[in-house]
Amino acid sequence: MAKSNNTLCLDKFYPEKDLMITDIDQQSDKIIIQMKSTSSSCKCPKCNRITQKYHGTYTRKVQDLPILGKNVQLEICSHEYACLNDECEVISIAETFDGFLNNYSRMTERCVDFICTLALETSCEGCARVCRTLGIKTSGDTVIRLLLKRYESLPQPEVSDVIGVDDF
Numbered sequence: 001m002a003k004s005n006n007t008l009c010l011d012k013f014y015p016e017k018d019l020m021i022t023d024i025d026q027q028s029d030k031i032i033i034q035m036k037s038t039s040s041s042c043k044c045p046k047c048n049r050i051t052q053k054y055h056g057t058y059t060r061k062v063q064d065l066p067i068l069g070k071n072v073q074l075e076i077c078s079h080e081y082a083c084l085n086d087e088c089e090v091i092s093i094a095e096t097f098d099g100f101l102n103n104y105s106r107m108t109e110r111c112v113d114f115i116c117t118l119a120l121e122t123s124c125e126g127c128a129r130v131c132r133t134l135g136i137k138t139s140g141d142t143v144i145r146l147l148l149k150r151y152e153s154l155p156q157p158e159v160s161d162v163i164g165v166d167d168f
């Protein structure tokens, strides 16, 4: 039988390989999606070695893009792994779910992408106001922090590519 066409399958919007939705709580002003990690390994961000050594479980609260104007909060029961490389200084590794969520970030990467794009087109304060209207909780200060973090992680341009004041 053909599947009914009037339901939205939320699983499809998340990395299905490592995340499973366990419960969805629809409240008047927000939607809380409970998820759990189903991973069994992860890659160390420092030495890139794959580890399966389990270090612990904790709940990460993360903001995602809004659904029909409602704020969306993910509560992810996530794993921490320990790096197996004796020469690596990393003790515990938070999962990133294939770039869906950065280590220790409190927003999904697609949410950060949206905020950074909007901020570049408007301003940090303007961006924060538009976001709040759409159902993303943020402030001008947070927008500035997200922009700085994003551009710090980009490779630095070669010195010869930078145009100095003296060039004018």
Ligand SMILES: [Zn+2]
Pocket: 044, 045, 046, 047, 048, 049, 083, 084, 085, 088, 089, 090
């Ligand atoms: Zn490592």
